[in-house]
Amino acid sequence: MLNWIARDRVATLLLVTIAVLLAVGVAAPGFLAPSTASMIWSNGLVLMLIALGVFPVILTRNIDVSGGSVLGLSAITLGLSLNAGIAMPIAIAMTLGAGLAAGAVNGVLVAVLGVPSIVATLGTLGLFRGVMLIATGGEWIEELPETLKALGAKSLSGLSVMGICTGLVIIAVWAFLRSRRGRWVMVVGDNRAAARHLGLPVKRIEFLAFVWGGGMAALAGITFASQIGFVPNQAGTGIELRAIAALVLGGISLLGGVGSVAGVVIGVIFFTSIDTALVFLKIPAYWNDLIGGAMLLTVLLIDGRLRIALEARDRAARYHRGDAQAPQSQKLEDAA
Amino acid sequence: MKPALAELISVSKNYAHIPVLKGVDFSVYAGEVHALLGGNGAGKSTLMKILAGLVTPTGGQVRIGGKALSPATPSQAQAMGLYLVPQEAHIFPNQSVLENVCVGLPQAASAYRSRVKDLISRLGVTLGLDTKAATLEIADRQIVEILRGLIRDAKVLILDEPTSALTPLEVETLFTRMRALRESGHGLVFISHKLHELRAVSDRITVLRDGHVVHNEAMEGSTDAEILAAMSPGVTALSDRVAGKVTSEEKVLSLSHLSGEGFVDISLDVHRGEVLGLTGVVGAGRTELAETLIGLRPRAGGDVMLEGRPFRAAKPSDAVKQGVVHLSEDRQQYGLFLEAPLYWNTSSFVYDQLPFFLRPAREQKRFETYRKSLGIKCTSPDQPVGSLSGGNQQKVLLSKCLAAEPKLLILDEPTRGVDVGARNDIYRIIEDLAATGTSVIVISSDFDEVVRLSDRIAVMAGGHLAGELPAGASTDAIGQLAFESKETSHA
Numbered sequence: 001m002l003n004w005i006a007r008d009r010v011a012t013l014l015l016v017t018i019a020v021l022l023a024v025g026v027a028a029p030g031f032l033a034p035s036t037a038s039m040i041w042s043n044g045l046v047l048m049l050i051a052l053g054v055f056p057v058i059l060t061r062n063i064d065v066s067g068g069s070v071l072g073l074s075a076i077t078l079g080l081s082l083n084a085g086i087a088m089p090i091a092i093a094m095t096l097g098a099g100l101a102a103g104a105v106n107g108v109l110v111a112v113l114g115v116p117s118i119v120a121t122l123g124t125l126g127l128f129r130g131v132m133l134i135a136t137g138g139e140w141i142e143e144l145p146e147t148l149k150a151l152g153a154k155s156l157s158g159l160s161v162m163g164i165c166t167g168l169v170i171i172a173v174w175a176f177l178r179s180r181r182g183r184w185v186m187v188v189g190d191n192r193a194a195a196r197h198l199g200l201p202v203k204r205i206e207f208l209a210f211v212w213g214g215g216m217a218a219l220a221g222i223t224f225a226s227q228i229g230f231v232p233n234q235a236g237t238g239i240e241l242r243a244i245a246a247l248v249l250g251g252i253s254l255l256g257g258v259g260s261v262a263g264v265v266i267g268v269i270f271f272t273s274i275d276t277a278l279v280f281l282k283i284p285a286y287w288n289d290l291i292g293g294a295m296l297l298t299v300l301l302i303d304g305r306l307r308i309a310l311e312a313r314d315r316a317a318r319y320h321r322g323d324a325q326a327p328q329s330q331k332l333e334d335a336a
Numbered sequence: 337m338k339p340a341l342a343e344l345i346s347v348s349k350n351y352a353h354i355p356v357l358k359g360v361d362f363s364v365y366a367g368e369v370h371a372l373l374g375g376n377g378a379g380k381s382t383l384m385k386i387l388a389g390l391v392t393p394t395g396g397q398v399r400i401g402g403k404a405l406s407p408a409t410p411s412q413a414q415a416m417g418l419y420l421v422p423q424e425a426h427i428f429p430n431q432s433v434l435e436n437v438c439v440g441l442p443q444a445a446s447a448y449r450s451r452v453k454d455l456i457s458r459l460g461v462t463l464g465l466d467t468k469a470a471t472l473e474i475a476d477r478q479i480v481e482i483l484r485g486l487i488r489d490a491k492v493l494i495l496d497e498p499t500s501a502l503t504p505l506e507v508e509t510l511f512t513r514m515r516a517l518r519e520s521g522h523g524l525v526f527i528s529h530k531l532h533e534l535r536a537v538s539d540r541i542t543v544l545r546d547g548h549v550v551h552n553e554a555m556e557g558s559t560d561a562e563i564l565a566a567m568s569p570g571v572t573a574l575s576d577r578v579a580g581k582v583t584s585e586e587k588v589l590s591l592s593h594l595s596g597e598g599f600v601d602i603s604l605d606v607h608r609g610e611v612l613g614l615t616g617v618v619g620a621g622r623t624e625l626a627e628t629l630i631g632l633r634p635r636a637g638g639d640v641m642l643e644g645r646p647f648r649a650a651k652p653s654d655a656v657k658q659g660v661v662h663l664s665e666d667r668q669q670y671g672l673f674l675e676a677p678l679y680w681n682t683s684s685f686v687y688d689q690l691p692f693f694l695r696p697a698r699e700q701k702r703f704e705t706y707r708k709s710l711g712i713k714c715t716s717p718d719q720p721v722g723s724l725s726g727g728n729q730q731k732v733l734l735s736k737c738l739a740a741e742p743k744l745l746i747l748d749e750p751t752r753g754v755d756v757g758a759r760n761d762i763y764r765i766i767e768d769l770a771a772t773g774t775s776v777i778v779i780s781s782d783f784d785e786v787v788r789l790s791d792r793i794a795v796m797a798g799g800h801l802a803g804e805l806p807a808g809a810s811t812d813a814i815g816q817l818a819f820e821s822k823e824t825s826h827a
Contacts, residue, residue, distance in 0.1 A: 180444045187428045187439050194426030197390065198440040198484070199411025257430045315597070 009251030044272030053216025061256025071236030074221030103214015152226030189256025347396030613790030727758025
């Protein structure tokens with residue numbers, strides 16, 4: 001049991017999340033209810049989509065910190081086009097197009113022009129936010145149509161349309177990573193030179209990862225606008241860093257090549273449930289960042305310690321076995 | 337004449353206007369093993385990378401199976417039936433062995449499981465398909481690379497120094513496999529620095545020097561002397577051991593019943609001015625012993641005396657301060673600062689002795705002294721060390737060790753991937769050092785090298801000290817010790 005927990009970051013985090021939820025349930029009766037679960041899910045949707053977008057980028061050993069700005073840019077694309085009277089399906093298509101285009105800009109900078117991903121996306125983080133502000137003239141976009149708000153409203157047994165979409169995206173990413181091409185994304189981050197040597201289209205994989213990130217940020221923008229019904233100037237600011245923190249918490253290595261969809265989901269849910277729990281415990285919202293940060297460090301430290309202890313044990317076991325190399329000497333005897 | 341499976345026609349390559357290859361013709365025919373030999377920096381690796389589509393040539397043609405390689409990418413070359421097994425295995429550390437072998441193939445890895453298993457058993461090695469690749473030893477990583485080539489049904493297989501990390505037994509099974517591939521009509525290119533290995537399997541030999549082909553003959557028609565002369569004019573053989581060397585009886589280092597990770601109960605003495613050869617097969621515990629001595633690994637038991645006083649290093653800098661300097665077998669990872677100038681590397685063991693404000697001129701002067709005495713070939717002391725050839729990199733490492741003025745120098749595989757000329761230089765440097773009273777432990781898997789260098793030979797096997805042999809012992813005697821004691825420990 002202990003072994004299993006130590007080997008799997010996702011399992012550790014799952015147990016911690018359950019423990020935190022139970023503890024809050026004891027302190028604030030009424031917390032442990034299906035409605036809370038539905039609330040945590042819908043509160044975490046935007047973060048979840050951004051995290052799912054950055055996930056493949058990090059798997060290829062790159063990083064994308066422009067997610068928040070792409071979210072804002074797509075949200076105003078949606079708001080402006082809807083308020084201009086464009087039909088909903090076309091407006092949504094345009095929004096997704098804006099996100100994909102923004103992702104493609106990141107992808108060209110990194111994969112084609114060879115700009116380090118942190119530099120490139122820090123640049124576009126400012127750039128896209130600037131485009132957004134110029135397009136709106138610094139105004140907020142309000143009075144979005146009810147048809148849009150309906151996408152974010154809970155309808156089917158506590159789930160919204162966007163909530164269901166996000167669920168489908170999670171399943172799609174899970175299935176993709178189990179496919180042959182999904183494996184390509186992981187191996188590019190694991191050893192880029194080796195992937196190139198084996199003839200994988202490394203640059204195309206990196207480019208597509210960024211495009212995917214842009215598309216997901218656009219989906220997050222739609223969710224954001226549908227949930228709150230207006231688009232403020234600072235929509236999505238700072239969410240990219242929260243998404244990256246959630247990924248790290250879920251065991252996705254910033255060095256690339258390691259991570260699972262389960263890790264992404266549980267990492268995001270952990271963050272969101274802490275925020276939600278604080279509301280139930282009537283702790284002022286400005287404590288959220290401090291408590292979230294402290295929880296992140298605690299889990300990472302404990303997990304890191306466990307891992308070091310385990311590695312030391314594996315190493316000791318390996319050298320212990322080294323004393324009696326029965327199978328190997330057998331082979332030598334046969335050869336002699 | 338059989339058809340050429342792969343052909344390079346007057347290929348040339350310039351790196352920043354410096355020509356590396358000057359109009360090289362090279363071909364591999366079906367059913368032959370073509371040996372490719374050349375000093376470090378002669379252009380062998382570049383030539384093979386061009387053939388494999390990893391490097392675009394400045395001029396000339398690349399043809400595989402009679403058709404031009406276009407576009408010149410590795411995937412195209414692989415699709416046309418050519419695979420390059422690189423010198424340093426390219427591994428995905430977080431993927432399983434099976435995934436490592438099958439990445440890039442048209443189907444998912446699980447579809448190839450039985451075929452890979454079959455190939456592994458035909459190669460005569462043991463390798464778990466679901467092992468995480470990060471845990472593999474260097475030799476097993478090489479096997480993974482060879483499996484990649486075989487599973488792709490490559491008609492042309494280029495093996496770039498495949499034997500440098502293998503044990504003699506594994507080398508023999510690899511050769512058997514290579515002969516079988518030749519019989520079935522494959523064409524192989526075999527790169528190695530060891531002439532006797534090339535001779536064992538090759539049909540034809542091409543020697544490259546300074547970007548030109550200087551020798552291209554049937555293997556049988558070429559004598560060792562001819563080949564060596566073509567490769568580096570003036571060197572006709574490895575220099576012989578100086579006879580009649582007298583060593584001091586004064587003990588510099590003495591180990592008693594030392595145990596640690598991967599070795600137990602090692603008792604050894606090293607005398608002043610002596611070259612002790614420490615040998616055995618890969619995995620015998622030699623590297624672990626050296627790393628334990630200098631404090632990289634924990635010591636489990638036993639005592640070490642240095643010049644009559646107890647010696648214990650908690651970290652490598654302790655060892656350096658007491659005059660014990662170690663050079664790792666993995667020079668790229670643990671030895672060099674590849675992007676840093678040459679003279680920084682030379683100073684890197686003695687940084688604690690440098691003044692607060694650095695004096696680059698003085699450091700460059702120190703480097704200059706070593707450049708002359710060790711014969712390092714470079715254009716300027718500001719050059720990054722990564723731009724030098726393997727042999728010269730090794731000399732830079734030696735200069736860094738010498739700068740620390742060691743009493744005892746531990747060299748782990750000092751000539752791995754180093755050509756004959758530079759190898760001679762390194763042997764001379766080691767001998768000069770011993771003559772001035774420095775004791776040297778040379779760890780090497782190359783039994784010939786151990787015999788050539790050592791005043792005394794210690795053989796390890798399976799973590800135990802299998803025995804000690806005097807200077808000039810035969811390689812057979814070493815081999816017996818290195819393999820036999822494993823059998824007895826088994827019995």
